[in-house]
Structure formats: structure tokens, C-alpha cells
Amino acid sequence: MKFGIFYEISVPRPWGPTTEYEVYQNCLEQVRLADELGFDQVWAVEHHFLEEYSHCSAPEIFLTACAMITKNIRIGRGIVVCVPQFNNPIKAAEVAATMDLVSGGRLEFGTGRSATWTELGGFGADPDETKKTWDEWTRIIPKMWTQERFGYEGRAFSMPQRTILPKPLQKPHPPMWVAVTSPGTELDAADRGMGSLGLTFGGFREQEKKIAEYRRRIKYCDPVGSFVNEQVNTVNFLMCHEDNTYGGKTGQRLAGTFNYMAEQLLAARQAYPTRSYPNLGLLPALRREATSAPENQLPEGLAIGNPDRITEVIRNWESVGVDRINFLLNAAETVPQAEVLASMRLFAKEVMPKFADKKQPVAAGTAAGGA
């Protein structure tokens, strides 16, 4: 089991002249500490226009800053929006390769397609097209990294032969992931030999079934990259405190705040009737998770409370097949920075050692799986 941290970078109103600066500095301080404490990875989202919920529209810059102040922690681009109105596949490949070079080969490359009308409408993207362009990009970007010259004639993207530079340090290329917010996307990941970057929670039983099916399907995959990245990565909240009640309450406040802000956004499906977005994605799953526990009990899957409780929660995640857990440490600065840092330290001291050395860090090209 590997542990990471995960950033939406939520910035609460009122927005003073330095509010965003302060939040970004808090995040960087957490990343520096995470590296010192032995966390394995830091992920940052790409979101646009999502007031308060996420002010992380240039994650490649933030993650490069993270790489520059750390030594070992892997940096997760989570995710590149594979929609032409948002990004360009050539630029995505170039930027990722540069991040891999400057970080010393620490890049994890996540892919996805955005799930809100707030973003899709803002960029003028067609919701019917996003799954198709994502599919196309995930097949061509690894070739841009590995082929000396690359040319392509496709449905939504074409280019004459050019040498796309630079090339990543990791050979053959960084591990590739798919953001999984809609049920069934984990199967898309499996069929393409990509890691499942789960952004939803859900109970252990529900996840166990999904993970088992992911592992079954990936054995027969047609990998889009040069190797199969068979790994299941999930997101959770972290609030670790000696006092289980205090840690639990603070953690629930953190989860509730995150959920509440997420619900203010306009999901693609709420605005635009399309089969391309068959459900509301992240939002209802978050609400269910944050409100799933009976009164006076903590939601079963959340890593909140004292070290013993969190250890038990993670053992359960491990038993259903999760390889990595990334933690959201704060939402809208609802938890004071000193408490966030203390929570990380206590987790690293009391919980992380219990899961150490069961697996070595997975480097590019060495992950298990079919094909």
C-alpha cells in the first residue's frame, strides 16, 4: 500500500488579495512535509472556473514547483483534460515530458475529460465528444513520447510527421492513469491497460466488486501505452488525531465542506442531456459517502479518527485490492494548517509503518498485468 496526497486547491471566500497565495503556500508546505515523511505521491487536478471548489487550473506549474522542493515524492498530473478546447495533445505530451525531466523521472500521467458544464460550457466543448477525444488522445500521447517522429491522421486530431520534444526520462514513458468518476470507467481503464485513478469513494463491498472486475479485464487488455499499469488508486480524506472523537468530527467537517462545495457546481448531466455523461459523476458519490454513517458513527471508508481506526480502515481498503490511497488534507481551509501538518505527522509515525515494504514503488515499465 502506497500513500499520497491529492489537491483540488479549494479557496474559500471572501477572497482577499493574498487568499489564493496563502492557500497555495499552505499546499506547498504540506507537499514538502509529505516528501520528508515518506508519502509516495502528490496529485493535482486540472479544473477551471470552479469557484472555491478548485483553483487549480495550471497543475503542471504547481506540480513542477512541488518537484523542485522535494526529492522523492512522485508527481501526479491528475488529470490532463483530453478535450481539444481545453488542451492540445502535442502540448500535453511536451509538458508531461518536461515535467518528467525536471522532476528526475517522477511523473505519473493521469487522463480524463471533465464532468461539469461549468468547465465544458466555459471552453465551448461538446459533451458528446469528450469520451471520444479522450480515447483518441490516450492512444497517441504515448506514441508521441516513444517514437522519434510522430505523425497521425485521426478523427478529432491529425498532424504531419514531426519530432515531438523533449522525451520523458522514464522509459518507455511515465505510467498512465484514467480518472474514474463514473461507474464503468474503471473498465475503460482496464481495457486500455491503464491505472484506475479512482476519484469516488463508496463502501468496501462496492469497491471490491469493481476492483475484481478491473483486475479480471486488464488481463485481456489492449494497452494504449508501452506497458500495462495495473494499479488501483483511490482518494480519501485524512484527519489523524490522537483523540478519535476529535479526529472523526474534524474529518467529517472536512468531508462535508468538500462535498458541499462540489454540489454547487453544475454537472454536465444536469445541464445537457447526453448519453456521454450517464450519471452525475463525483457529486452524488461524495454526498453518499459524507452522509452514509449512522448518527454518532464515522463513515466506514474514511481515514479519519485516531491512528488505530485509520489503520483498520486502510486494512479494509487493502483487503479489497486497493494499491494506493491519496488523501485530501483540507477543503476551503476548514482545518487550520497546523492541524493538517500534525495529522500528516501522526499518520506517518503511527500508521504508515504498518503498511511499509509490502510492495516496492512501481516505476514505469515494471507494473504487473497482462499483455
Place this chain on the structure above:
Amino acid sequence: MPLVGTRPVTALEGGPLVTDLQSERLELPGCGILQIMYEIDAEGVQALIPPALHPTVPATVVFTVWNVPESPAGAFVVAEAKIGCRSGARPRGLLVRGFCSSAEGTAFLSSKWGYPVTQANVSLTKRYDRIRGVAESGGNTLLDITLLNPEPIAGNDIQYLANLNVARLDREGATVARLIQSDPDYVFRSADRGKPEMSVFDADAFGLGGAHAYFPVSASYAVADINMPEVRYLVDPSKSPLASVERL
């Protein structure tokens, strides 16, 4: 925390007085529902909703014209313009004022679910190349919306917002403003989507003065059996979002 409305509750005291809230579900078979969403200027949206609600990001208005061929009140057609909002974390559409084509339909909707509708000429016309909804009163067009070039989709691809209807209730001898939640279920018979077009929107007529609908988002049309709900939730518009919901 997210932005909240600033509209004075005194500006929401013109809704119908409801003395007999609907207490059981009621099916309205074979209804046609034209729904068109536009984005509106975010600048003024807080002034359109009360302190109990959050505006969506981005700010939206949802136009709905629905025709009911068969009901205890006979046939009628309704025109609504609702502000997209959140009651706490839940998606809702605030209906301040709407229009209904018959006196019986007006009384039926307002007396049971608090729909703040008044009588006007409302029509819903279906052609193969377009579906059009129009509301007119006193020789003025209040709303004119069209779905162009319909193409079939699955009914379940359409999302409808639950209404929060601006109404009044009797509480211990006093009349108080309340938002009455109406969240029907839909059993779809057919559904289409197409290009949205809004040629007339008299925001003042719908109690949404200042709302500028400027960016078309989507258009759908469905034929569905509408299961009108029993009223289960009210919202006190004067309270904060987390303290405003009253369960009956």
C-alpha cells in the same frame, strides 16, 4: 462558503396562500415537457434568490413549458422560468412567478403545490422541425422558446430540477412566505433534444427582473407521465441554507 441570495423575503410574499398541501401522489399522464436552459449574468443572480439558497456556478435560468392533457382540473399548459440554485447541497429551481392556460389548472397547481401561477395564454406546439412554447398576456409576449431540429434521446438522459415554488402558508394565525418543494417523478414515453432558442423572455413578468439570459445551454422535449408528489419539504426563505429546510 458559497454565495447566498440577497433577495428580501418581502419580495417573495406575493405567492399563493396554500391551505391544503397535497398529501398524496397524483399521476398526470401523457404530458409534453419542453425545457430550455440558458446561462444568465452572474452579477445579479444573488439579487434574484433569497438568503436560503445558493446560486449555481454558473448562474442559470431554466424555461419550462409543459402541457397536461388530462388532470382533475382538465387540460392546461404551464410556462415557468426558474433560477437554477442549491438548497444546501441539493439542486433546485426557484419559481417566483409563472403562467397557466386555464383558471382550473391555475387553482389546481397553486392550491396543492403552491405554484405561483396566474392565468395567461400558454401554448406548446410540436412540429417535426421544432417544438415551441409561448406565453402571452394582455397582447404582450412573455416567453417564446423553441427547440430546433429535434433528435431522439433516452428520457433518462434528461434531468429536471425540483421546483421551489414561492408561496404563503398560515402559521399560527400569521401568513408567512415559504418555498414549497415540488419534485415530480417522470415515466418517459419519448424524448428529444435539439438546439435551444429563446426569442422573448420578459424577466419582470416572471418576477426575475434584471435576469439577462444570454448563453444557450440545452433544449429537450419529452412526453412523460408526471407523478406529482405529496409535499414533503418546505424552505423558509429568510434562513441560511443549512437551517432553512422544514420537513413535514
